[in-house]
Each structure stands twice: as structure tokens, then as C-alpha cells.
Amino acid sequence: MSAQTAAGRARVLLAHAHPDDESCATGGTIARLLSEGAAVTVVTSTQGEQGKIAVPELAHLHVDQDDALGPERARELADAMSALGVTDHRYLGGAGRFRDSGRMGIAANDRPDAFWQADLDEAGAMMAAIIRETRPHAVITYDTNGGYGHPDHIQTHRVAMRGVELAEDADADVAGEPWRVPLVYWTAVPRELIVAELTELAQHADELGLWVDPDPAEYPDGVHDDAEIDVEYDVADVLDLKAAALDRHRTQLTVKGPYWVLASGRGMRIQDREWFIRVRGGHRTSDTYESELIPASVIAAG
Numbered sequence: 001m002s003a004q005t006a007a008g009r010a011r012v013l014l015a016h017a018h019p020d021d022e023s024c025a026t027g028g029t030i031a032r033l034l035s036e037g038a039a040v041t042v043v044t045s046t047q048g049e050q051g052k053i054a055v056p057e058l059a060h061l062h063v064d065q066d067d068a069l070g071p072e073r074a075r076e077l078a079d080a081m082s083a084l085g086v087t088d089h090r091y092l093g094g095a096g097r098f099r100d101s102g103r104m105g106i107a108a109n110d111r112p113d114a115f116w117q118a119d120l121d122e123a124g125a126m127m128a129a130i131i132r133e134t135r136p137h138a139v140i141t142y143d144t145n146g147g148y149g150h151p152d153h154i155q156t157h158r159v160a161m162r163g164v165e166l167a168e169d170a171d172a173d174v175a176g177e178p179w180r181v182p183l184v185y186w187t188a189v190p191r192e193l194i195v196a197e198l199t200e201l202a203q204h205a206d207e208l209g210l211w212v213d214p215d216p217a218e219y220p221d222g223v224h225d226d227a228e229i230d231v232e233y234d235v236a237d238v239l240d241l242k243a244a245a246l247d248r249h250r251t252q253l254t255v256k257g258p259y260w261v262l263a264s265g266r267g268m269r270i271q272d273r274e275w276f277i278r279v280r281g282g283h284r285t286s287d288t289y290e291s292e293l294i295p296a297s298v299i300a301a302g
Contacts, residue, residue, distance in 0.1 A: 003038035003294065010038040010294045013136040015092075015127065015160035017115075017152040018048035018100060019077035020249035024260075025147070025187045026140060027084060027242035028235025029274050029293070034085040035238055038294075041088045041134045042081065043127065045156045046115050047095065048073040050102035052263035053251050061251070063108070070096070072251055079248040084241055088134075092159070093126050101151040109151055116151040120162055123155075125174050127163025132176030137294050138183040139164055143224075143277065147187065157186075164280075182298050184280035185231070188224040197268040201259055208256045211265050229275050232289035236272040243270050 003010040012033055016022045022030065022042050033040050047070035053059050061069040074095065081089045092098060101116035102108035109116050115123075131139065141160035146153025161184075166172040168180040198212075205212035235242060247255040253262045261267030276293065284290050 003033050003036035008299045010036075010138075010299050011041075011134060011136045012038055012138045012140065012294070013041045013043065013131060013134055015043045015045070015139065015141040015156050015163075017045045017142075017146070017150065017156040018051065019044060019073040019080070020048070020246075020252045021153075022077075023080050023084070023242065023245040023249060024253075025142075026274060027080075027245045028238055028272070029140070029233050030086060031084045031238035031241040031245070032233070032235050033293075039088070039134070040086060041090070041130065041136065042086055043090050043092055043130060044077065045092050045159070046098050046100040046152055047071070047077075047091070048100050048252070050100040050106075050108050051252055054254055054261075054263035055250055058251055063102075069251065070100070073249075076249045076251060080245040083244040083248055090130065092123065098123070101155070104149055104151050114151075115155050118155060118159070120158055121166075123159045124162030124166050125172070127159050128166035128172065128174040129176060131163055131167035131181060132174060132179050135179045136181055137298050138185060139181050140185045140187065140276065143186040143188065182281060182301065183278065183294065185276040185278050185293065188229050188275045188277050190226055190229060190275060191223045192226075194223055194268065197271075198266075200269070201261070201267055204259065208259060208261070210254060210256065210261045212261060212267065224275075224277065228277055230278040230284045230290055231276040231293055232291065233274045233276065233293060234272070234291065235274055239270065239272050246270065 049070040060066050098115035099113045101114040142153050142157045146157050164181050166174050168178050170178045202212045246260050253260050258269050
């Protein structure tokens with residue numbers, strides 16, 4: 001079913017923490033929705049200033065040297081947005097309003113400008129204003145652990161969910177008319193699939209010329225049991241666009257043939273499916289995954 005029906009046009013907002021997260025977790029979904037006529041808004045919380053760097057010649061951009069990674073990742077993100085076809089991308093609060101907090105437990109978490117330190121109601125109101133403006137049928141973000149425990153991913157989850165709450169609260173001090181988001185999804189990856197993918201990737205590490213983490217059993221990133229997942233979204237028809245977007249984030253990851261690998265050694269085959277847990281709108285009632293994100297009935301409702 002197309003994201004644009006006789007009932008109207010689907011509207012979707014995706015909230016992500018850093019440049020590259022949108023392509024890694026939802027690149028295919030974004031490209032498919034856009035190809036089918038949906039209105040897509042991507043909101044990024046930070047410019048990813050604390051990230052690891054996958055390209056040796058750009059190592060000087062690291063926070064411990066020039067501390068100039070943010071602008072480079074912002075350029076990469078703009079290129080990735082172009083590759084996917086996104087025309088409505090925003091930084092929460094404006095570019096540079098919140099800084100990458102780095103991994104949990106490091107000193108960067110405590111910087112006053114770190115996203116981890118953001119006031120939840122203040123940042124939530126910023127998200128709510130975007131929600132009221134764009135009036136999405138669905139908001140997509142991370143689970144409560146942010147997928148893998150990164151402070152900015154956890155905070156993006158919190159801010160997105162608070163934004164959903166405030167957007168529908170008529171008494172909230174937020175610009176625009178109240179809007180109740182009908183559907184809310186969290187990104188996910190089936191547990192058995194990710195372990196199998198990482199095992200396969202490790203077997204190809206030498207031929208790829210990349211360091212690959214050899215211990216897939218401990219992989220925590222957004223992993224969920226099958227029973228928790230509601231939607232398996234087919235993105236095979238836009239796989240080339242997803243791969244192109246991933247390839248734009250060269251400071252963070254390397255694309256080699258059908259695989260992508262982060263500077264951390266984590267990665268997988270570029271998947272032709274993406275998975276979501278529906279936390280508003282009802283859990284699936286069948287034994288199999290659903291295939292659609294936004295039913296025509298939701299679009300028709302407004």
C-alpha cells in the first residue's frame with residue numbers, strides 16, 4: 001500500500017540522536033516513504049561531535065585534537081538527506097543547540113551543553129512544536145534504552161516521547177494547535193537476525209579489510225525478541241538509496257559491497273527490511289509481522 005492514498009498523504013516524523021543514525025536504523029524506511037509520496041521530517045538531536053572516526057586521514061577532527069567533527073558530520077548528514085530525498089531536516093533547537101554527550105560515563109556527559117543535560121520539558125517542548133507544525137501520523141524513535149545505552153539515544157527517546165505528550169496537551173506552553181500523534185514506533189532489530197549477521201560479517205572481515213568485532217553474542221544495539229516487534233518494513237526497492245545514504249557518513253562507517261561497518265567494528269549486511277515496535281496504536285494481533293507502518297484508515301482520519 002502506498003504512503004499516499006485517496007484519503008491523503010502520510011506524514012511521518014523520525015527523531016534521531018546523531019548524523020548517521022537515520023541512515024543506519026531507518027534509511028530504507030525514509031526512502032520508501034518518500035518514494036511513495038509521504039511527507040517525512042527528520043529531527044536530529046546533535047551534530048555528533050564526540051563520535052569515533054573511521055577514516056584515518058580525518059582523525060585530526062576528533063574531540064581530542066581539533067574538535068571539528070561536528071561540522072563534518074553535519075555536511076555528511078546533509079549529503080545523506082539528499083541521497084534519501086529528504087527535504088525537511090531539522091536539528092532540535094537549531095544546529096549546535098545541543099552537543100553530543102559521548103558514551104555513558106565519560107566527562108563529556110557533564111558538559112552544560114551536552115544533550116544528556118538538556119531539560120526534558122524544554123527539549124520536549126521544542127519537539128512538540130515541530131510535531132504540532134508537521135502533524136505526523138507516526139513518530140519513530142528509539143526504545144527506552146536508546147537501542148544501545150548511549151546517553152543521546154536515551155535522551156532522544158525521552159524527548160521524542162515527551163514531545164508527543166506535550167503536542168497533544170492543550171494547556172502546554174507550545175506554539176501551534178494541539179495534535180495527537182496516532183502511531184508511535186520504536187526501532188528494533190530481531191535478536192536472532194543480528195547475531196547471524198554479525199557472525200557472517202566476522203567471517204568476511206579479512207576480505208573486507210576491516211576490523212570487525214568478533215563477539216556478536218554480546219551485540220546489544222536495538223535487539224528485541226520477535227514477539228515484541230510489530231512491523232517488518234520491506235525496503236528492497238530502495239536499497240540502493242539506503243546504501244548511498246550510509247556511504248555519505250564516511251567519518252563514522254565504511255560501506256564495502258553489501259556490508260556496512262562502524263568505526264567500533266559493529267556492522268551488518270545492508271538490510272532490505274527494517275523493524276519497528278508499535279507503542280501507540282496497538283500491538284499486532286497475528287503471529288506474523290505486519291508489513292505496513294501507516295494504515296489508510298489513519299491517514300483518512302486526518
